[in-house]
Amino acid sequence: MRLCIQAWTFPAIFDSAFISSAAFDRAAKPVLFVLLSLPLGWLAFAILGELNAPGSRLGADPAVEVVRFLGEWSIRLLLLTLSVSSVRRIARFPKVLQLRRMIGLFAFSYVVCHFTAYLGFLAGFDLVLIEEDLVERTYITVGFTGLLLLIPLAVTSTNGWRRRLGTTWRKLHRAIYLIVPLGLVHLLWLTKDQYGEVVLYSLIFVVLMLERVVNRRKAR
Amino acid sequence: MLIRQKPDIPSYEITSESHYLNRRSFVAGAAAGVALLGAGQALGSIGYAGVELGGEVTPESIVTSHNNFYEFGTGKSDPSEHAHQLTTSPWKVKVSGAAAKTGDFDYEDIIKGFTPEERIYRFRCVEAWSMVVPWLGIPLKDILAWFEPTSKAKYVEFTTLYRPREMPGQRSYFSSIDWPYVEGLRLDEAYHPLSIMAVGVYGKALPNQNGAPWRLIVPWKYGFKSIKSIVKIRFTEREPKNSWQVIAPREYGFFANVNPAVSHPRWSQASERRLPSTLFNENRMPTLPFNGYAEQVASLYSGMDLSRHF
Numbered sequence: 001m002r003l004c005i006q007a008w009t010f011p012a013i014f015d016s017a018f019i020s021s022a023a024f025d026r027a028a029k030p031v032l033f034v035l036l037s038l039p040l041g042w043l044a045f046a047i048l049g050e051l052n053a054p055g056s057r058l059g060a061d062p063a064v065e066v067v068r069f070l071g072e073w074s075i076r077l078l079l080l081t082l083s084v085s086s087v088r089r090i091a092r093f094p095k096v097l098q099l100r101r102m103i104g105l106f107a108f109s110y111v112v113c114h115f116t117a118y119l120g121f122l123a124g125f126d127l128v129l130i131e132e133d134l135v136e137r138t139y140i141t142v143g144f145t146g147l148l149l150l151i152p153l154a155v156t157s158t159n160g161w162r163r164r165l166g167t168t169w170r171k172l173h174r175a176i177y178l179i180v181p182l183g184l185v186h187l188l189w190l191t192k193d194q195y196g197e198v199v200l201y202s203l204i205f206v207v208l209m210l211e212r213v214v215n216r217r218k219a220r
Numbered sequence: 221m222l223i224r225q226k227p228d229i230p231s232y233e234i235t236s237e238s239h240y241l242n243r244r245s246f247v248a249g250a251a252a253g254v255a256l257l258g259a260g261q262a263l264g265s266i267g268y269a270g271v272e273l274g275g276e277v278t279p280e281s282i283v284t285s286h287n288n289f290y291e292f293g294t295g296k297s298d299p300s301e302h303a304h305q306l307t308t309s310p311w312k313v314k315v316s317g318a319a320a321k322t323g324d325f326d327y328e329d330i331i332k333g334f335t336p337e338e339r340i341y342r343f344r345c346v347e348a349w350s351m352v353v354p355w356l357g358i359p360l361k362d363i364l365a366w367f368e369p370t371s372k373a374k375y376v377e378f379t380t381l382y383r384p385r386e387m388p389g390q391r392s393y394f395s396s397i398d399w400p401y402v403e404g405l406r407l408d409e410a411y412h413p414l415s416i417m418a419v420g421v422y423g424k425a426l427p428n429q430n431g432a433p434w435r436l437i438v439p440w441k442y443g444f445k446s447i448k449s450i451v452k453i454r455f456t457e458r459e460p461k462n463s464w465q466v467i468a469p470r471e472y473g474f475f476a477n478v479n480p481a482v483s484h485p486r487w488s489q490a491s492e493r494r495l496p497s498t499l500f501n502e503n504r505m506p507t508l509p510f511n512g513y514a515e516q517v518a519s520l521y522s523g524m525d526l527s528r529h530f
């Protein structure tokens with residue numbers, strides 16, 4: 001993750017002829033699509049393995065394993081979505097903005113899969129258990145709020161909606177500045193020890209926010 | 221000490237005959253395994269006592285690879301991956317507090333006079349998963365009485381090894397635990413015949429990830445009470461502060477008795493996943509008060525409000 005950002009923000013590579021070429025325009029989205037699908041692909045592979053030989057790939061308690069794996073990628077991709085505009089500014093790389101919608105929709109998909117895996121594998125579609133969790137487990141209430149807030153953003157991500165909403169669209173999509181902290185609080189509250197991961201993700205979030213503040217000051 | 225389950229449990233909950241016979245054969249191997257513990261000292265024959273509940277015994281490969289032992293990391297497989305770094309011989313045990321025999325002991329000198337018994341217990345983690353584990357253990361009462369606690373001893377406190385060199389979780393900057401890990405019991409809980417000091421599992425010496433060379437097993441309490449790799453035993457007059465209670469007093473109490481009626485802020489305790497669970501069969505079952513041992517232990521807590529003393 002950190003390496004990724006470093007590579008992205010290294011301006012020289014973005015001056016190359018390739019970046020400005022039509023080939024890049026054609027290749028960027030399909031390549032990104034494949035890259036962002038890789039974790040899901042790995043998971044599908046692992047689940048297939050579990051079907052043949054339980055315990056072979058996901059251990060003795062696979063439901064938690066699947067939920068955690070998807071949760072992990074949810075927060076990573078949400079942070080990646082947030083980093084797009086910073087990368088554009090720092091690396092002077094306007095084209096990267098074309099990729100933001102796909103990254104955001106992937107983030108949403110991982111959150112939905114994360115939630116579905118919780119509902120099916122972990123809670124076994126037991127409505128009593130699920131209701132109790134949503135109400136009484138504050139970390140789950142917080143995560144669920146994040147998921148709900150993501151839905152309107154995903155729905156309005158199309159060009160049509162964007163045009164129709166005009167300036168409201170930008171305001172609406174600022175909800176991401178609430179959703180990501182909700183995801184971080186969710187992670188903080190479910191962590192029992194070893195807070196390194198929460199600290200790392202929160203730091204990335206803080207750095208991205210600081211970059212925005214600095215950028216605004218400069219613009220003024 | 222022979223503890224047999226009353227026949228009022230459903231038949232599927234009782235260990236099947238084939239399991240029982242299988243177990244006999246591995247118990248035969250147990251004598252050899254346990255002899256290793258005492259670095260070659262024979263520990264005598266193995267008893268057969270055990271509370272048989274929960275039907276299927278969890279496979280050994282799972283018992284030894286799905287562990288919570290935060291000294292080696294918070295992932296379930298971290299202990300089995302890292303615990304080989306731990307040296308368990310020599311193993312010193314410091315005994316202190318309200319007892320006649322205190323001081324530094326060699327682990328082997330303590331246990332050589334005892335004969336481990338096989339005990340098949342359910343093991344319920346506070347995270348809502350559970351196992352059925354064939355421990356080899358010594359009644360805790362026998363071990364504690366050996367130190368001749370005085371009348372002032374009302375509680376007993378246990379401490380895990382602190383050795384960051386060999387325990388990566390203790391080296392971490394991002395841990396919220398004030399190492400070493402501490403647990404405690406009221407003396408009457410510790411003296412209950414179900415409480416054991418486990419020295420082996422599956423007929424073999426305890427693997428490091430399971431808390432070698434010895435660990436507590438208190439089967440009616442959440443797993444975190446069953447402290448591993450013990451190096452200190454202290455008899456006290458006042459209730460010890462156990463590590464999880466110190467970290468999050470709203471979430472973890474001193475007693476930590478398995479109780480489906482009192483949920484934890486992070487997990488409903490009403491049911492549990494009996495491992496191994498698979499993606500399409502979680503093997504979820506209702507959690508029983510005192511993990512199914514209510515008949516034997518509930519009287520220890522008569523008159524106490526268990527929703528307050530959780």
Ligand code: HEM
Binds near residue numbers: 064069144179190
């Ligand atoms: C914005 C939405 C969400 C994000 C970013 C998110 C992220 C995460 C992350 C990072 C983890 C930890 C993974 C790990 O430790 O490796 C996690 C775990 C988890 N999440 Fe979420 N999550 C979200 C929504 C939800 C929702 C809606 C639910 C359920 C209703 C949920 C239930 C869980 C559960 C049960 C765990 C596992 C807890 C455990 O290990 O005991 N999450 N999530």
